[in-house]
Structure formats: structure tokens, C-alpha cells
């Protein structure tokens with residue numbers, strides 16, 4: 183019987199892992215101060231609980247409740263002396279377990295809903311960043327303190343140059359919009375042009 187249940191649970195977990203998209207966060211970005219780290223999924227329910235508890239009640243959630251839970255588990259064999267194993271003969275234990283699972287999965291659900299709502303980085307911006315590195319733009323341009331100072335600092339170029347068209351033209355031929363520019367023309371294909379421009383436009387004070 184145990185083996186059957188274990189196999190069943192394994193199958194359910196495997197199917198969930200393959201079919202349900204889990205909201206992974208973006209890659210770590212040291213210049214992004216709005217990033218909120220979240221714990222692994224199996225701690226999300228507790229993380230969610232802690233969001234609701236503030237002020238003088240905080241110790242209750244941070245250590246009194248967990249301590250009671252583990253003490254309860256530890257002493258459960260001494261508290262519950264009922265020898266029966268059939269579920270119908272153990273209504274209290276069954277109800278307690280049911281409520282516990284309901285609370286845990288309810289909190290997990292709320293937490294996941296919040297996680298799905300976190301805005302993700304546009305994938306074009308990620309690809310544009312890779313193009314920026316590939317062509318060595320940082321040799322001349324600084325972004326958030328990294329890179330050379332031959333060309334202008336691009337940390338907030340999305341604020342100062344907000345038009346997509348301008349960037350596309352500039353990348354195709356820098357001199358056409360900035361006469362006398364020493365920025366070289368790069369052999370970018372149209373996809374790289376678009377991605378690089380998306381990256382440039384994303385460099386703003388308010389992300």
C-alpha cells in the first residue's frame with residue numbers, strides 16, 4: 183500500500199513539474215534595487231504568513247508558532263494514545279491534519295498568485311544586453327559604473343533618448359544622427375538592432 187501511494191505521489195509531482203510553469207525570477211542584477219528575493223516554494227506559505235504578521239505579534243509567527251509546531255510533533259506519540267489506525271476512528275487527528283494542509287496550501291496559493299504578478303524582464307532586453315557585451319560597447323560606454331568613458335554614460339539613456347527610431351538610425355550609422363561621431367558602425371542584423379534598442383530604452387531611472 184505504501185509503495186502504491188508513493189508511486190502515485192511521484193507521478194503527480196512529475197506531471198506537475200513537466201506541465202506547470204513556475205514563475206522564476208529574473209537573473210540577479212546588482213543595479214536593480216527593486217528586486218525582492220523570495221524563498222524556495224516549500225517555504226512560500228510561511229513567507230506569506232510572515233507578511234500578515236507585524237508589530238508585537240511578530241515573535242508569535244517567527245518563533246512561537248514554529249516552536250509549538252515542532253514540540254507538538256515531538257510529543258505527539260505521548261499525547262495521542264489512540265491505537266486505532268483507520269481514518270474514521272481518528273476524527274480529531276484527521277481534522278487537524280486537514281486544517282493544517284488547507285492553511286499551508288491556501289497560503290502557498292496566495293503567495294504564488296503574487297509571484298506570477300511580479301513583472302518580468304522583457305526577453306528582448308536580455309538579448310540586447312548580450313549583444314551589448316558581444317560587441318564590446320562597454321569599452322566606450324559606462325552603465326551603472328561599469329565600462330569606459332570614451333562615449334556618453336548610458337545608465338539612463340532610455341530617459342534622454344526615448345525614441346526607438348533614433349537608436350535604430352544611430353546604430354545603423356552613428357554619423358547620420360550625430361555628425362562627427364567616432365562611434366563605429368557595427369555589423370548588426372535586424373534582430374540584434376531591435377534587441378539592442380530595447381535594451382537601450384530599458385535603461386531608465388524608473389524601471
Ligand code: HEC
Nearest residue numbers: 317318319322332333334339356360363364365366368382
Ligand atoms: C569607440 C567607442 C565607442 C564604441 C565601441 C561604442 N560607442 Fe556608442 N558612442 C560613442 C560616442 C563617442 C558617442 C557620442 C556620439 C554619438 O552619439 O554617436 C556614442 C553614443 C552612443 C549612444 C547615444 C547616447 C546619447 O545619449 O546620445 C548610444 C545609445 C550608444 N552610443 C550605444 C552604443 C552601443 C550599444 C554600442 C555597442 C554596439 C556602442 N555604443 C559602441 C562611442 C562608442
